[in-house]
Amino acid sequence: MSQTRIRVLCIDDEARILRALKALFRDMDVLTTTEPSEAIAWAAQHDVDVIVCDQRMPKMQGIEVLREVKLAHPRAMRILLTGYADLNAVLGSVNDGEVFRYIAKPWDNTELRETVQLAARIARDAPVVQDKPVDEFDRETARKQVGILVIEDDPETQQRMREILQPHYQVRFVTSPERALTVLEQHETGVVISETAGQHGDFTALIKSLKQYHPHIATVVVTDRANAQVAIDLINEGQVFRLLLKPLRMGSCRLSVDAAVGRYWQLKQNPAAAKRYFVAPRPDAQIPSWLSGSLLQRIRLLPQRLLGMARAV
Amino acid sequence: MIVGDRMFETLLIVCCLALAAYAGYAHWQLGKQRLRASEAAAELEKVQATQSQVIHTTKLASLGQMIAGVAHEMNTPIGFVKSNVEVVRDLLGEYRTLVQKCLQGFDVMLAADLSKPQTIEPLRRAMTKVRDALANDTRLADGDDLLKDSVDGLTQIANLVRNLKGFARVDRDGMDMFDLNESVESALMIAGHQLRDRIEVKKELGTIPKIRGVASQINQVLLNLITNAAQAMDDRGTLSVASRRSGDMVEVEITDTGAGIPDDVLPKIFDPFFTTKPVGEGTGLGLSIVHKIVQSHGGSIKVRTAPKKGSTFTVSFPLDHALLRQPA
Ligand SMILES: Nc1ncnc2c1ncn2[C@@H]1O[C@H](COP(=O)(O)OP(=O)(O)OP(=O)(O)O)[C@@H](O)[C@H]1O
Ligand SMILES: [Mg+2]
Numbered sequence: 001m002s003q004t005r006i007r008v009l010c011i012d013d014e015a016r017i018l019r020a021l022k023a024l025f026r027d028m029d030v031l032t033t034t035e036p037s038e039a040i041a042w043a044a045q046h047d048v049d050v051i052v053c054d055q056r057m058p059k060m061q062g063i064e065v066l067r068e069v070k071l072a073h074p075r076a077m078r079i080l081l082t083g084y085a086d087l088n089a090v091l092g093s094v095n096d097g098e099v100f101r102y103i104a105k106p107w108d109n110t111e112l113r114e115t116v117q118l119a120a121r122i123a124r125d126a127p128v129v130q131d132k133p134v135d136e137f138d139r140e141t142a143r144k145q146v147g148i149l150v151i152e153d154d155p156e157t158q159q160r161m162r163e164i165l166q167p168h169y170q171v172r173f174v175t176s177p178e179r180a181l182t183v184l185e186q187h188e189t190g191v192v193i194s195e196t197a198g199q200h201g202d203f204t205a206l207i208k209s210l211k212q213y214h215p216h217i218a219t220v221v222v223t224d225r226a227n228a229q230v231a232i233d234l235i236n237e238g239q240v241f242r243l244l245l246k247p248l249r250m251g252s253c254r255l256s257v258d259a260a261v262g263r264y265w266q267l268k269q270n271p272a273a274a275k276r277y278f279v280a281p282r283p284d285a286q287i288p289s290w291l292s293g294s295l296l297q298r299i300r301l302l303p304q305r306l307l308g309m310a311r312a313v
Numbered sequence: 314m315i316v317g318d319r320m321f322e323t324l325l326i327v328c329c330l331a332l333a334a335y336a337g338y339a340h341w342q343l344g345k346q347r348l349r350a351s352e353a354a355a356e357l358e359k360v361q362a363t364q365s366q367v368i369h370t371t372k373l374a375s376l377g378q379m380i381a382g383v384a385h386e387m388n389t390p391i392g393f394v395k396s397n398v399e400v401v402r403d404l405l406g407e408y409r410t411l412v413q414k415c416l417q418g419f420d421v422m423l424a425a426d427l428s429k430p431q432t433i434e435p436l437r438r439a440m441t442k443v444r445d446a447l448a449n450d451t452r453l454a455d456g457d458d459l460l461k462d463s464v465d466g467l468t469q470i471a472n473l474v475r476n477l478k479g480f481a482r483v484d485r486d487g488m489d490m491f492d493l494n495e496s497v498e499s500a501l502m503i504a505g506h507q508l509r510d511r512i513e514v515k516k517e518l519g520t521i522p523k524i525r526g527v528a529s530q531i532n533q534v535l536l537n538l539i540t541n542a543a544q545a546m547d548d549r550g551t552l553s554v555a556s557r558r559s560g561d562m563v564e565v566e567i568t569d570t571g572a573g574i575p576d577d578v579l580p581k582i583f584d585p586f587f588t589t590k591p592v593g594e595g596t597g598l599g600l601s602i603v604h605k606i607v608q609s610h611g612g613s614i615k616v617r618t619a620p621k622k623g624s625t626f627t628v629s630f631p632l633d634h635a636l637l638r639q640p641a
Contacts, residue, residue, distance in 0.1 A: 016462045020393035023400045023459055056510035083388030084506065105392035109399050 005029045006120040007046060011039040011065060012054035012081070017105075021052065024109055025116065036060035044073035049120040055082035055089050063089060066097035074128045077119035077276070081105060081112075085228040094235055094243045095256075100276075102235045118278075126275035129266040142265050143169060146190035148257065151180050151206075153198040157222070157246065161193070164253050169261070176200040177291070181298045184210075190264030191257060193220045196230055204230065205291050208238040209299050212281060215239065215274040216267035218260035222246060222253075237285065239277040383473055385506040390466035397459040397466075404452040404459075411450060415443050473502070490633070491528040493563055494518045497554055500535035507543045508552065517555040521563045525633045530606045537599040538567045538626050544590070545571025545624065562612075564629040573620040582616070603628075 006028040010021045018032040031046060033039050036059050043051060051069055055062035066078045080093045083105035093099045100122075101115050148165060152158055153175035165171045172187065174180045175198060183189065192210065194203050207219050221234060224246035234240040241263060242256040267274050281287070287296065418440045425432050497518060501508075508514060542552050550570040557564060574582065581587045583604045588597030607614050611631050618624035 014389055014393075016393045016466060017389060019458065019462055020396040020400070023455060024396055026400075026455075058510060058513070061510060083392065084385055105388045106395045107392060109396055 006050065006117065007031070007048045008050045008052060008116060008120070009033075009039060009043055009046070009048040009076075010052045011036060011057075011062070013057040013059075014054070017054070024113065028116070028120075036065045039065055040068045040072055043069045043076055048073070048076050049123040050077050050079065050116050052079045052081050052116065055080055055093075056084055061089070061092070063092035063097040063099075066093070066099060070098060075123055077123045079103060079115065079119060081107065085232065087226055087228045087231065090228050090231040090235070091243050091245070094231070094240060098241075099235060100239075102232045104232075122275050122278060125272075127270055127273045129263065129270060129273045129276070138265060142190070142261055145188055146170070146261055146264060147172060147183075147187040148191045148193065148261070149174065149180060149183050149189045151175070151177070151192065151194040151198070151203055152222070153200070154195070157195075157248065160248050161253070164248070164250055165257060168254075169257070177203065177206045177295060180206065181295060184302055185298065189217065190268075191218045191220060191260040193222060193257070196221060196223045196225055196234075201290070202288065204234060204238065205288050206295075206299075207234065207240065208279065208281070209287075209291060209296060211238050211240075211277065211279050213300050214302060215277040215279070216264060216271065218263045220244065220256055220260050222248060237279050237282060239279050383503070386473055386502070387470055390469045394463045394466040394470075397463045401456045401459050401463075404456045408450065408452045408456075411443075411447055415447055418443050488525060488527055490523040490525055491531070492523050493521060493531070493565060493630070494556055496528060496532050496535055497556060497565060499532050500539055501554065503532075503536055504539045504543065507540065511549050512543060512546060513549075513551045515551060515553040517553070519555070519557040521556055521558050522632060524563055524630050526610045526630065531610070531630075534603045534606050534628060535565065535567070537603050538628070541599055542567055542569035542571065542624070542626075544595075545569050545573075547572070550623075558632075559629070561632050562629040563632060564627055566625055566627045568623060568625040570623040573622055573624055574616070574618040575620060579616070579618065 006025075008021075008025055008028050009031045010018055010025075011033055012018050012021075013034050015034060018034070022030045022032055031042055031048065033042065034057075036057060039051070039053070042048070051066065053062045053065050053069075057065075062080055062082065066080065069076060069078065077100045078097055079101045080089075080097065080099045081103050082089065085104065090102065093102055100119050103112060103115065147170045150158070150161055150165075150171060150173045152161070152173065158173055161171065162173075170187075172183050172189075174183055177200065180192075192207070194207055196202070196204050207221065210217060211219060218241040219238065220242045221240050222244045223230075226245055231243055234243065241260050244252060244256060418436075422436055422440065425436060427433060497516070501514065501516075539552065539554075546552075546569055552570075553566075553568040555566045555568075557566075578589060583600050584597070585601040586597040587601075588595035590597075604614065607628055607630075613629050615627040615629075616624060617627075
């Protein structure tokens, strides 16, 4: 890592933002452009470590740029830097861009620099997981071995998921974090599907803590409480794999869960890659009281044997 | 060098003060506007019940829209100004360290016994090194560029605030002579966050005489038309805004390359509460407000539309009679 300078590519339609970033990252090699197509070509050409991209641009949306870059140069870590928090952009940055962090303008200099440094370290250390679909044999094995846990207390959604997923996977339903932990302790679970909240309160703290200790478990959040800030936090602190809105559609739900199982399966084969989904709790994060005690301890101690792999991080 | 350093610090402080002042100013303006909005609301209560409800709804909607629009628009300049000011401070700190090294060299030199040739040579070498480092250092020039951008950004923020004020016309909310082109600019600025990333804006603003009217209401008319145009273009598109004089009238034309309006919908678009937008997205009040305001100004509104090609809304206002009597 120390052998060469970090290489960052910044894309924004505002040249003055680019100059500010260049000055902020003055100890790194910085490429800047206002042209999305140029950025997509440069990412692989210059083998950049990190991409910092604006969302709202006249020629192309940031998430589109990041989706293209992800295909062309998967090694680079992707950061979205935006002055707007509209829900569609946030959803797209998860489901299409698979961004590492979603950062708001105006940004905090120290925080942005640290995020880029962390991302660069990960981009260099952690191998890339292929997004290729799991093949037939693997899919059969995965189906037999890998459980899916659904945390959801709305009976209608439960029923819907049962219809969509039960024929293909081992699905277990719970309505509280407490029960969720019991399932996680007893069964190898590759994918957690969860609402952001239920009768038993907020689920996002659980999703985030789970990611922090077990980054290879893919989380799919399904919600009708759509809120851009909650979604942004789920990216930055929970590296959520997919974010879906209710009512659930059969097609997108199946696709997302298949992809999530695929991702888990890849990470199981290649544990070092899980670093790419690294999250740490925010320093000012309030861990809810129900989670702070024994439950958090149980998350930390989830038996590795059931996760089917050595802990990666 | 030292003087330059001080100057930078002064500039820096000025920048920070300016930022704080603008923030305060914006806050004050918004406060004032809220006051006016509630005053206006109280006044409206006296008016006919249905009418007051309609106008009241848009007043609030446009205030919210305005604040959201401007807040978003400001995040970009605030973003780089804030970052730049912090970086310049770091650069100054690093530069100060260099200058201090240089000064230390001077002190050593001044204290040294220069009659001995064996002290002079190493001293000379050390001093040359420090001197070169200082001479080739780009921090001051870099900082200068960053501050230039920052001053730019602050001007932009100031303009946004001025536009906001112009849009609401908090200072004189009544019949007055005003420039329609300024209203167009204000409305485009307020709608900026709906347009910026996907819609190309073409302006052809002619030289037109001022007209008499309530500027804040006309701003509202233009904003509603621009908003509709933006919403009619699902993906990318072009919004053209033109103004011109046409005989005794001035007109503004707002053209989109959007969905167009089907024949069976067209007769209903000015009806209050008629909307084709999903529940929660459209109130169906936009065009009925437009109609009411244009009518109360003695103006008229025309629509041309072609399905899948787009629509043109043309609003015309009569020129002031006094002005017409004057020789051109
Ligand atoms: N530029 C346009 N292109 C296509 N259709 C339009 C355009 N402007 C208006 N319409 C049609 O006229 C309808 C009424 O417009 P109006 O502005 O009154 O309400 P709205 O836009 O639906 O709701 P709101 O203004 O509260 O957002 C719209 O729902 C739309 O069907
Ligand atoms: Mg409308």
